[in-house]
Amino acid sequence: MAVAYGQAMDDLTAARATMAFSLGFHIIFAAIGMTMPFLMSAAHYLHLKRGDKVSLELTKMWMRGVAILFAVGAVSGTVLSFELGLLWPGFMEHAGPIVGMPFSWEGTAFFIEAVAIGLFLYGWKRMSPWVHWATGLVVGISGFLSGIFVVAANSWMNAPAGFEWVNGEATGIDPVAAMFNRAWLHQSAHMQVAAVQAVGFAVGGVHAFLYLKGRAPELNLKAMKIAMVFGAAAALVQPLVGHFAGERVAELQPAKLAALEGHFKTSTYAPLTLGGIPDEDTETMHWGIEIPGMLSVLAHRDPAAEVIGLDQYPKEDWPPVLVVHVAFQVMVGLGMLMAVLGLLHFWFLKKGKFPRWFLGALAASTPLGMIAIEAGWVVTEVGRQPWIIYEVLRTQDAVTPVPGMVYHFLLFLILYLGLGGMTVWLFARQIRVTQRKVEAS
């Protein structure tokens, strides 16, 4: 998001920055809201089966975290549902009737999630233990479904379907075809696995760190193991899902693929470039490591296949190549790193002992999954530019006419930074108190 020096952000840039920041903020809480209930239910299950107190403490500690994060996720999600109209009325006017359907289903799923979380948080003594346990699981399941619906709506922007575009108006609308567009499956799968992976690593990392510090070792080791089972399994599945997603992008949005690979010239035996800095002006890649023919293989399963480059598109239809390429490299690089850690985790789990260096590595990788998610959304969203509906409607034609968007952006920047800071602070307090409690008993 380039800001011209010496002048304030223009309205389009400010609107995009607001949307990016709101989504980037919400996605962290959404990922946690989708995954954390499963971790919590696993710990709760162990407690109910074996009756051990540590699992109960862990369940309650995670539950308090879920309560805080769910609240932030719910309200920041509400903001997003308004912002679709506040920032992009030109988009919603056309897109609402076409792609509103997944949102209406998401509403239902979210409703059930909200009811279930109320039941779980406050229902400890009001239901039989297993019914209570099941309400916690319902939070996770309905949250997971919400995620799939919302990503399906997003995927429609990348693979528009279920309408015909005639003279700037949509006709022949088919909401079902729009929801099950050609990008919904790979995007949803990629995101849901990413959520499990990122949260598994984040939670596992924090508990590995606390374990290394010697605080409440039994609790933290157990917590780390539960979280990392989810995180490591997802990290091992993700490369396959990611590859599937890449193939679909190659087919549906060749310009996006070209940008994320920094592939300027259409060619057969296209190389895969690791790292590197693409230069849009000279249309070349600097300092990348090339693996000959690999991009053709990955995109089309054939080293001789032609991979479309950015040269097939007029320059005003290019996404910002540098941003997209770097974000993609970050996402894939971190994904690979997490896959290796995941493999090691299962190896040490089988051996029954975790060496300190590995726990240190886990602690260090706490934020990796979340960074990868953010990078992945940059690839998806910035990679679709300059389109808001791919090859149908340009982002600049959808933005609100309301001026002074930079203030809107600043308002949410301050609000969300404040909320983010407070959340971290609350967690630090909570971890401290739970540990004291466990250590005292």
Added chain:
Amino acid sequence: MIDILVFFLAASLLLYILMGGSDFGAGILELLPAGELRERQKKVINHAMGPVWEANHIWLILVVVILFMGFPKIFTTLMVSLHLPMLALLLGVVVRGTMFTFRHYDSIQGPRSQGAYTWLFGASSLWSALWLGIIAASLNRGLIDNEAGDFWSAYVAPWWGAFPLSVGGFVAGIFGFLACIYLLGETEDEALRRRFRRWGAVFNAWVVVSGGGVFVLSLAEPVSLARQFLGHPLAMTTLLLATLLCGVLWRFLVKTRVVWSRVIAAGQVVLILLGWWLLYAPNGAITVQGPLSFYEQAAPEATLRQLVIALLVGSAFIFPSLVFLLRVFKARRPGEEEEH
């Protein structure tokens, strides 16, 4: 199809006001001086709101989704012209939801941090209620102008003025009133009950006074609520009925007949909304260029059908789960301590 959707829209709005509204009211109540009752009141509100506020909040999201999928032109018109009040509302919604939760789940319950959470929760509840009323008033005053050339008439004039503010005050009063009636049945503590009854009376009086203010101030409006009202016997009847119910309500309140008080208070709100609805139906908003009718601005038939299906199937899940939620928590066993 459109009738069903408009029904769902109205029902969601009504449920948001009834259920979410009393949560806002609880916040407003906590903003008021409470002396030594403060901690006890906080506890009652935490227990009453904690399990249900997220579910109550989702009625608002449903309103937004029905609008943008079913009536996209009305949705975008409002989001452009009322950008600023919507933004203000959102700010309040975010702050109050998070502060309520943070207050409860902060592991270290210090007096200073708790005080700050409570103040922010209360202030943002009042703030959101005011803006909700301002937005409601702006829909039908005929100042929304999608073709306006300058900033003031495009983005400020539609919601600016004494009339929308008076509606904001009216809505805040209703919310506070609902909270008092509702909370009365959530505690056995006689001192607190006295407080809820007393403040219920104050809010009730405020609703009547500010309602009168709304009426008078609307006389100067381009599309005048008061004049519309006088020409609409049915709408007048509903409002009259709502006012008359005050007397009945007070009898039940004095005797602490919890269920009946709640039913009648809810009935009053239903009547007020119904009156409002009768005045403007079938218009979602009235702009300078003319009214935006739900019938003329609806999405294509295929979309409406899918939305109706989603809402019907959704209801089949949502209502049983809500009933279960209420049965679990509202079957209150006195003296019981929650554990969480």
